[in-house]
Amino acid sequence: MKKEKVGILLFVGILGLLFLNFRFDRVLVSDTVKIENVVVKNTELGYVKLQDNNLDYNINFNQLGDEFVFSFDINNDTNFDMNINKINVTGVNDWVTYKVFDNDRTDLNKGFAMKKGMVKTIYISLRYDKEIESDYADCQLGIDLKVTRY
Secondary structure (H helix, E strand, O other): OHHHHHHHHHHHHHHHHHHHHHHHHOOOHHHOOEEEEEEEOOHHHEEEEEEOOEEEEEEOOOOOOOEEEEEEEEEOOOOOOEEEEEEEEEOOOOOEEEEEEOOOOOEOOOOEEEOOOOEEEEEEEEEEOOOOOOOOOOOOOEEEEEEEEO
């Protein structure tokens, strides 16, 4: 009878440890980084603003070589160190090139680690590099930010 009780207690204990490990190892929506403080360098070409935790934008390139640059802060106000796996600009056409970098002009497309409580300023540069055939062209730009707990 004692062996049976010990076996049951051991089984329940293992299940409890597995539950705790699963519960505290995942990233909840509330435990992720935040985008804050959007700043546009050259407002004559358009705007980018933060609206309901999304970036709203309108950019109008006038001539080849126009470059639209904006920045935002990534704030890791969670209780965990986080890994920004990658930052991509999505929806760009072949006539627009982009760069993602920090204050030191380090390329951040491949990601970086962020300690808890850290704030990092990210810059996005969009450049009109290739002539388009029509007077109007549209891109559905977006920022793809992949975040995991570090």
